[in-house]
Amino acid sequence: xxxxxxxxxxxxxxxxGVARTQSGRVGLVIVLLMVTLATAAPWVAPNGPxxxxxxxxxxPSRIHPMGTDNVGHDLLSVVLYG
Numbered sequence: 001x002x003x004x005x006x007x008x009x010x011x012x013x014x015x016x017g018v019a020r021t022q023s024g025r026v027g028l029v030i031v032l033l034m035v036t037l038a039t040a041a042p043w044v045a046p047n048g049p050x051x052x053x054x055x056x057x058x059x060p061s062r063i064h065p066m067g068t069d070n071v072g073h074d075l076l077s078v079v080l081y082g
Contacts, residue, residue, distance in 0.1 A: 041080040049073070049081035 018024035037044060047053045053064060053074035060067045066075035 037080055038082075041077075045074075045077040045080040047074045047077040049078050051077070053077070 015028070018028060050073065052072040054068050054072055056068060056070050056072045058064055058068040064074050064076065066079065069075055069078070
């Protein structure tokens with residue numbers, strides 16, 4: 001039978017190995033930022049992922065920083081929720 005802490009030890013050992021290099025640290029920061037933004041999407045996103053935010057296919061602007069898709073969904077909200 002496996003020790004209950006074994007998976008945690010393997011995870012921590014892997015994270016230490018990745019964090020030894022500069023590119024590994026950059027990758028960890030990027031992944032942590034993505035997980036944080038996805039978790040905070042309900043509070044960070046300007047609209048819901050399915051809310052029609054404007055006219056279809058608008059280019060990026062102050063209101064829609066990434067523009068809108070062919071239906072009118074705000075792409076920033078869709079990406080944050082995704």
